[in-house]
Amino acid sequence: MSHSIAIIGASGYTGAELIRLLATHPSFEIKALAANSKAGQPLANVFPHLRHLDLPDLVTWEKIDYSQIDLCFCALPHKTSQEVISKLPKSVKIVDLSADFRLRDPAEYEKWYGNAHSAVEMQSEAVYGLTEFYRDEISQARLVAGTGCNAATGQYALRPLVAAGVIDLDEIILDLQCGVSGAGRSLKENLLHAELSEGTNAYAVGSTHRHLGEFDQEFSAIAGRDVKIQFTPHLGPFNRGILATAYVRGDSDAVLAALQSAYEDEPFVEVLPKGETPSTHHVRGSNYCHIGVVQDRLPGRVIVVAALDNLTKGSSGQALQNANLMLGAPETAGLTLAPCFP
Amino acid sequence: MSHSIAIIGASGYTGAELIRLLATHPSFEIKALAANSKAGQPLANVFPHLRHLDLPDLVTWEKIDYSQIDLCFCALPHKTSQEVISKLPKSVKIVDLSADFRLRDPAEYEKWYGNAHSAVEMQSEAVYGLTEFYRDEISQARLVAGTGCNAATGQYALRPLVAAGVIDLDEIILDLQCGVSGAGRSLKENLLHAELSEGTNAYAVGSTHRHLGEFDQEFSAIAGRDVKIQFTPHLGPFNRGILATAYVRGDSDAVLAALQSAYEDEPFVEVLPKGETPSTHHVRGSNYCHIGVVQDRLPGRVIVVAALDNLTKGSSGQALQNANLMLGAPETAGLTLAPCFP
Amino acid sequence: MSHSIAIIGASGYTGAELIRLLATHPSFEIKALAANSKAGQPLANVFPHLRHLDLPDLVTWEKIDYSQIDLCFCALPHKTSQEVISKLPKSVKIVDLSADFRLRDPAEYEKWYGNAHSAVEMQSEAVYGLTEFYRDEISQARLVAGTGCNAATGQYALRPLVAAGVIDLDEIILDLQCGVSGAGRSLKENLLHAELSEGTNAYAVGSTHRHLGEFDQEFSAIAGRDVKIQFTPHLGPFNRGILATAYVRGDSDAVLAALQSAYEDEPFVEVLPKGETPSTHHVRGSNYCHIGVVQDRLPGRVIVVAALDNLTKGSSGQALQNANLMLGAPETAGLTLAPCFP
Amino acid sequence: MSHSIAIIGASGYTGAELIRLLATHPSFEIKALAANSKAGQPLANVFPHLRHLDLPDLVTWEKIDYSQIDLCFCALPHKTSQEVISKLPKSVKIVDLSADFRLRDPAEYEKWYGNAHSAVEMQSEAVYGLTEFYRDEISQARLVAGTGCNAATGQYALRPLVAAGVIDLDEIILDLQCGVSGAGRSLKENLLHAELSEGTNAYAVGSTHRHLGEFDQEFSAIAGRDVKIQFTPHLGPFNRGILATAYVRGDSDAVLAALQSAYEDEPFVEVLPKGETPSTHHVRGSNYCHIGVVQDRLPGRVIVVAALDNLTKGSSGQALQNANLMLGAPETAGLTLAPCFP
Known part of the structure; x- marks a missing residue:
């Protein structure tokens, strides 16, 4: 069974890494790529190394038809991330790669990040994304917070x-x-x-x-x-x-x-x-x-x-491992590439 | 249908790159890895980045049971390569990554490499491995000579x-x-x-x-x-x-x-x-x-x-693309990894 | 005999390189360092590697007392450079490291740099700074245009x-x-x-x-x-x-x-x-x-x-070699540092 | 007053760094460069970056006329160093850059380096070369042991x-x-x-x-x-x-x-x-x-x-600072080059 994926924040490095990994994923298909500052551009403008992939042009995140999306990776800066994620429909599963949902205590969040959290209720809903230690919760989660690398x-x-x-x-x-x-x-x-x-x-x-x-x-x-x-x-x-x-x-x-x-x-x-x-x-x-x-x-x-x-195990690979769990795909799907040495 | 693969010269960079690519190949299985100077060692000693793979220990090339092998990648230095390849059974298909079979004219070989070729008849048999330009010949070949990068x-x-x-x-x-x-x-x-x-x-x-x-x-x-x-x-x-x-x-x-x-x-x-x-x-x-x-x-x-x-399109990726053709696998099998940037 | 030196544009790489070379110059003394965007800061804020030197804080170029300066290195971006240099007193010798005075023909300047030159008369006065080929003219010049690297x-x-x-x-x-x-x-x-x-x-x-x-x-x-x-x-x-x-x-x-x-x-x-x-x-x-x-x-x-x-022979070293000629110092003064290898 | 310097072990990186620093030293002159494995070669063969210097060809250390040398830098591997230094005439001051004379206790030396020391009496004579903390002893020393970097x-x-x-x-x-x-x-x-x-x-x-x-x-x-x-x-x-x-x-x-x-x-x-x-x-x-x-x-x-x-403060620069003290030169002579950034 195939799943439809969106990436918000596709013009940064973790976005690029998600696309790289998804390129060989057997059952996930990228349906939308958002990057508000680069909306309207083909991905090859922003990441020429992904030129060979047949992927949609970049759009703003507001333009995505979320009814067609099973899971959304959100690779935005912290603070922006919570603002965007709080507006996404509840039907969409989310793996957030920012810092916004890692800390469960709003006071701790404010202490370390300097601003009050604007989506406190989602903060408590979110599951901490260190796969090996939260595997069961992640499998059941709607919102998973990727860890700091x-x-x-x-x-x-x-x-x-x-x-x-x-x-x-x-x-x-x-x-x-x-x-x-x-x-x-x-x-x-x-x-x-x-x-x-x-x-x-x-x-x-x-x-x-x-x-x-x-x-x-x-x-x-x-x-x-x-x-x-x-x-x-x-x-x-x-x-x-x-x-x-x-x-x-x-x-x-x-x-x-x-x-x-x-x-x-x-x-x-x-x-x-x-x-x-x-x-x-x-x-x-x-x-x-x-x-x-x-x-x-x-x-x-x-x-x-x-x-x-x-970028992989510390961020986008972890995110994909979690998405596999959340969507019932094999946990290792798309992730068994051997290291690139030298 | 699955095929059995051996790599001779597995302790160099092109050997490592072959293993990296074969690690996600859908139908090729590595059955033997040879590196005479490191024979007896587990691959993880020589290439710790391949530690997670379940692969055979290194052996000498003479120890391989070629009756179990469909195709052999030969990633030895030039001169050594011709000596080894001339002794392999004719039943095994070979992709050579050295310089030994790239030049069809023995005089040209000697001019550029400084020694007389010791397997002249195989030199003329070998097909030049630039896939896009020798695709049909490669598909039929027993011995393909990988190009210089x-x-x-x-x-x-x-x-x-x-x-x-x-x-x-x-x-x-x-x-x-x-x-x-x-x-x-x-x-x-x-x-x-x-x-x-x-x-x-x-x-x-x-x-x-x-x-x-x-x-x-x-x-x-x-x-x-x-x-x-x-x-x-x-x-x-x-x-x-x-x-x-x-x-x-x-x-x-x-x-x-x-x-x-x-x-x-x-x-x-x-x-x-x-x-x-x-x-x-x-x-x-x-x-x-x-x-x-x-x-x-x-x-x-x-x-x-x-x-x-x-290491990829210039050498081991090319070699695998040719091997796919020689064994009837899809030409792109194992080769669609996106570039790793940054 | 010692000479007093100012550097305008001291917060860029060619500025830093000038300071590095002047640090061991036997007869030139840095009297003023200008960098308008960083004015008021100690040099160590901008270039911690020059912390050990006893140098004046950064000022705006307008604040320099040019009556105390024998020669001014100007390491500004092109276009800005011509605007600043045209306002400096004629008593000060100038080595400009920008592109502004390299081309003698105003039309050529406009063709390559996209804007009309605002100090055309100085453009013809300037001597092209490739020392070995313009040594005599440089020795007599008031304004020398450093070459592109x-x-x-x-x-x-x-x-x-x-x-x-x-x-x-x-x-x-x-x-x-x-x-x-x-x-x-x-x-x-x-x-x-x-x-x-x-x-x-x-x-x-x-x-x-x-x-x-x-x-x-x-x-x-x-x-x-x-x-x-x-x-x-x-x-x-x-x-x-x-x-x-x-x-x-x-x-x-x-x-x-x-x-x-x-x-x-x-x-x-x-x-x-x-x-x-x-x-x-x-x-x-x-x-x-x-x-x-x-x-x-x-x-x-x-x-x-x-x-x-x-940064040295292609820019700041060349500039110092020219300044030596312009001020009658030994041409190689401050410039005989051996290359730093490895 | 000028002093005559020899470097034994001139073909390694600390040897090259010594030459780089000595190139602008006001009163030390390199009279001999030894590197037994490269004896007979011009220095430019071994270190092309020092090509512009007018220096003697490499010789074996045995060929040096030590009666003409005030101070010898010894940049050999440990163990070799003690063997060579023990044979040098006592009239020559020595700064050793190897590990051989850093440890005063022969048992400690043997524990860390795996071989018995062959010049135990010199081991106790040697002064530990961390300039700022052994300045007085270094000034009086005949043999100074450069520290590990x-x-x-x-x-x-x-x-x-x-x-x-x-x-x-x-x-x-x-x-x-x-x-x-x-x-x-x-x-x-x-x-x-x-x-x-x-x-x-x-x-x-x-x-x-x-x-x-x-x-x-x-x-x-x-x-x-x-x-x-x-x-x-x-x-x-x-x-x-x-x-x-x-x-x-x-x-x-x-x-x-x-x-x-x-x-x-x-x-x-x-x-x-x-x-x-x-x-x-x-x-x-x-x-x-x-x-x-x-x-x-x-x-x-x-x-x-x-x-x-x-290579500088951790080794050759330290060695030169010590040599300055040993020969009565200003402690900072040849050492005030500013860092090379970027």
Whole structure:
């Protein structure tokens, strides 16, 4: 059975990634592509790499006939997203890739994003989209909130450890290196090739990055108590990929066992043999996440490293995995592309 | 109907690319992977990005049971390739990705590659693997010789023009920019990140690059007279992609028409609207080739620019497209992945 | 004797490069830095890499006390530059890095830049800033027009050949690969790291690039007849450097001899041994230009390859070399930094 | 007064960087360049970017007339270095850039480097080359041991904090991102452009990196007790630069004050305003080190970030700074080049 798909916000990177993945999906068909600032243009103008696909021209999101759409991916900036989604007919299932429905507590949303939420009731309806941990709820959901890409990477490394009680919850440090596509197709000086290539820097230092709202919400919910981690992202001179290096306290065998147990049946999460650690090179362009565990020379200290592609497993691939669940398609449909190396 | 595939030379970049493409092929199954220097190792040791695939360990090519194999991709270095292929049973179809069977004339082979060919009779049997121009012969062939990646790019830009007689055959200059994966996984100082990133240089200047043997052979055959072009490749700081900028003499409308006519039914070659030119960014990781035509300010001078991914359309994608033809599978099977941008 | 220097347009890349070079200049002292959009800010806000220097805060150009300034570098966008420069006191020597005073013919300026020139009389006063070829005029000039960076690279390869009459003037093709800093610190989508890294493309194809105005003017003046070349630039994924590959017709020994003769006493231009060609890697961050000559396999065809750093020899280094001449300082002062490799 | 300099190991990256810096040194003159594997070749063969310098051809180190040499930089691999240095005449001052004389305890050396030290008496003679902290000893030394580049970066961030007693010595985590030139000009698969660009990975995870020997030695000596930190380096796709992100416990104002106090008179170390953090982009190609301090959202947790260029401040620049002290030249001579950005 085939399903009809719309993408709102099709002119950004996560929009392009959704189209790339859907291009080989066996049962989903793209019926509408919206990008209000580029409405009227053929997709090939905005993304020449998708030129070979026979897809509809870009329209405004208001022009879509939602009665023909089974599921809508919404890849808009936060704040805009909640405004648009609150106006969509309730008959349409939605996977939102913005930050707008990730946090369940309106106060937390306002704290991290600086504006009051304008669709509070939908905020509580939304299911958090980290597939492996919300699979049942996602299957039943009308609205799924895609996670932050950094938040996804950190949670793949840490959720099973928090859940299994094998690490000290007050001593979690998460150090990330992020590729630049996570910042979107935005015209900022620090995203220029001349400024960003050939070096690296930390940003949002001091645990001020918005994705901490997700870590706080999720880890605290699992642990049944407040959990607050330290988190420092770095911007690296590469386009795709996030590498999370987590410093935790516990027994490294127990840590490894918790991860293996959590992911042993998962199609997209690979736990490496003990002592090996992953590379973003080896998940690039794919929906796979690799995780490794190493015992530090200091007893009781453990390093967990996770790697994924922020545009795929961290965003659009996750969104499609969730859409598969929501529409009853095989969960892995359209998502088994191998990483693109070199 | 499913077919059984072997890859000899599975530890190099074209081997990895074949496996990546075959991973989503609907009817080909990898039954054996050979890499003599890494025999005995699991594939994940050599290519961690393919870890999620359930594939056989690496063996020596001599260990493969060829009676179980329908088609063998041979991704060995030239010279080694002819030695191995000449020993394979005649029942196995072969797509060779090396340079060994591209040139039909033993003297030309020796001139460009510096050694006498040791399997001359197979050299004449082999069909040149530029799919769009040898489709019927490839469908019937037992041995297909994959083209050089630079040679493929230049020919996509120029073959239809030579064939249609719309350009001056004595005034063809081909300027190329090549990504580094075309040089293979070889330990050479100039391929180190520290030496190659952040700049560019020409190489094989003066029309001394081996792929000229292919240009000479093919263009002369089409034209029915000697055709010798000038050709300068440059090595750029990127992993995948070749951009060919061809300077020709003729009428730009006739040039465009010749390209449009040659490629109008081709699934993988896109001719851009007149005046637009392609980018390697927009074919990356895919089997697509984009071609554009621009009239120079000087009357009678025309620029044709072609872009493809050297590992895909320029090598392993081409090889798979040919294998599909040889085994009666749909020509595009396993090859419709959209480019990976950004 | 020390001289006082001002820089107008200090917040762009050529401004930063001027400051970098002046930082170790033995006799020039920066007295004022202007950048109207960033006036009031310390330089470290705009260029943190210059934080260690004890320099004045940014001001508007109108605020500078020009009576204290011997020479002013003007690194503004074209059109703005002519408006500002026409208002500066005549007592100040000026090196302009914009395009505004490169073309002597107002009609040519308007043709290439799309607007009528607003300071036509200064246009004829200005001396073209290609140091090695206008040294005497530059020494006497009040206003020197820095060349285009592409124009400089192409002229280093070709001027001595046009002058010596050793090549066919109707058969010159110039193919360039340019680093991205040549496009300046401008917020354009195609200059983002995510769009530009990992691939390449041609631009201004069909000989439509503005620097052709300079080639036309200079080559025609030398030859005493109209000379029109073909010129295709490519944008490569690196920050600094231009590689010019020129296809010419003539005798390769005569070509090499003409270059050797032109540059034998030049401190910054190195002609390589015959058959060797340069790399942008090897001039990066320096004021050096490397040039090589190769005989093509086709008789009478010659390839000349030139490499320089667009920000240094192609722009700010050239500007300083000219300023040295204008102020009677040693021509190489502040400019002998070795290239930064790797 | 001028001094005569020799470089042994001139064909590697630290050798090239030494030559680059010495090229503009006012009083040091390179009299001999040794590289046994390339002996007999002109330097331009090995490093074309140094072609413009008038330097002696490469020789074997045995061929140097040490009676004419005041100071010798030794940029050999560890183990080789101790063998060569132990044979040099005692009249020559030596700055060694290898790991061979960094650790004072022979057992520690053997533990981290896997071989017994063959020049134990010189090991105790050698002064550790972190200039700002061993300035007096270095001025008097005959043999100075250049520090590890990672070790230098971490110590710039942490030494003043250990010395001032403002952080918890049992809770130090150091996370590093390193450019690839730190690995030298070695032919390893993971250093190829095709393998290293476009992504990142951790290495020596679990605090197994050799530079920990230096951290252990130095921090323990300062603290007067055993100090063992956790340390994870990452390899990033850039050539130059190290960014150290240190997670410590203490009062952020006290941390900042300790750094400001330690570096206020230092010519090459810049402490940023509180809350700002550095970027490797802004120290590239220079001898400067930038350090920033940020208070985490968790009380008592502080992040200190340091950036330097591994080839300059982390290695060859440090070596030259030490040589200046050893020979009585101004400490900053040849080292005030501004960073090369972009």
